[in-house]
Amino acid sequence: MGVRATVMGAGAWGTAFAMILATAGNEVTLWARRPEIAEGINNTGCNPDYLTGTHLPGVTATADPDAALTGAEVVVLAVPAQQLRANLAGWTMPAEAIVVSLAKGIEVGTLQTMGQVVHEHGILRDRITVVSGPNLADEIAARQPATTVVAGWDRAVAEQVGAVCRTPWFRPYTSIDVIGCEIAGATKNAIALAVGMGMGRGFGANSMASLITRGLAESTRLGESLGADPHTFAGLAGMGDLVATCMSPLSRNRSFGEHLGRGLSVAEATTASRGVAEGVRSSTSILALAHRQDVEMPIVERVVQVLAGELSPDEAIRTLMARETKPER
Structure with missing residues (x-):
């Protein structure tokens, strides 16, 4: 049985990950910063700006962050690394949701990783996971076989996220080495x-x-x-x-x-x-x-x-x- 999952960010990797989650049997909402992107997804089933030929069956889009986050059990953060903190400041995260970071970078100024930025925002460390691996969005969208690593401070939570995003062509492994x-x-x-x-x-x-x-x-x-x-x-x-x-x-x-x-x-x-x-x-x-x-x-x-x-x-x-x-x- 799937979960209610929200992907915050409708760029290429966020769009591809939303497709993964929907394929895995979850109820998926995709938040787009620009209303026209959300409208395009809802009207045509495709993102008009990224991975334009990729159909997104089962994905509902919105430009309202509150609507996207309400009731989400898994929240996937798919915004650029240097914008993550500012975005988190404007969002109300569901209290019990598992948070998955797709962003890769070291924050300018603080020198923090994205997991550390999320934790500093008030999310319990054991509910934070990060996804990393050879995951080029265009190939994922084409459903070419790929693997990834889901790392979390709590192994059980990492395994839960791995189960949520597993498909016949996307295979997650788990790790507890978040910083690595x-x-x-x-x-x-x-x-x-x-x-x-x-x-x-x-x-x-x-x-x-x-x-x-x-x-x-x-x-x-x-x-x-x-x-x-x-x-x-x-x-x-x-x-x-x-x-x-x-x-x-x-x-x-x-x-x-x-x-x-x-x-x-x-x-x-x-x-x-x-x-x-x-x-x-x-x-x-x-x-x-x-x-x-x-x-x-x-x-x-x-x-x-x-x-x-x-x-x-x-x-x-x-x-x-x-x-x-x-x-x-």
């Missing part, structure tokens, strides 16, 4: 920007594999410094999500990096990109968190310098290659 999954999910976006820059410069498989592997090492170091299980970074939320985000042309972060590698400015790359590239907004806060933890993250540091206009992509690569050699581990 969140750090992996945030840092992979910054690494994907670096990989995209390399692709934009025409570099091949050796270069990309080097960036992905050393980027994973950076992410793991940061996660371990915060108490995460290093094994998380070798799994779906770590390596799995990193590979998908770095290698797929569907990845907004990789595509943004490619624009930079081809010589576009940050402003021009923003105009050329559709949707939010979370790595652009979170890279600075990831680096600040690394500095706070005394963790070295040279790839992320070069990404931040390119985004700030301090280095060109070629200069960033040269400085990385010129670093002093050392043992791999």
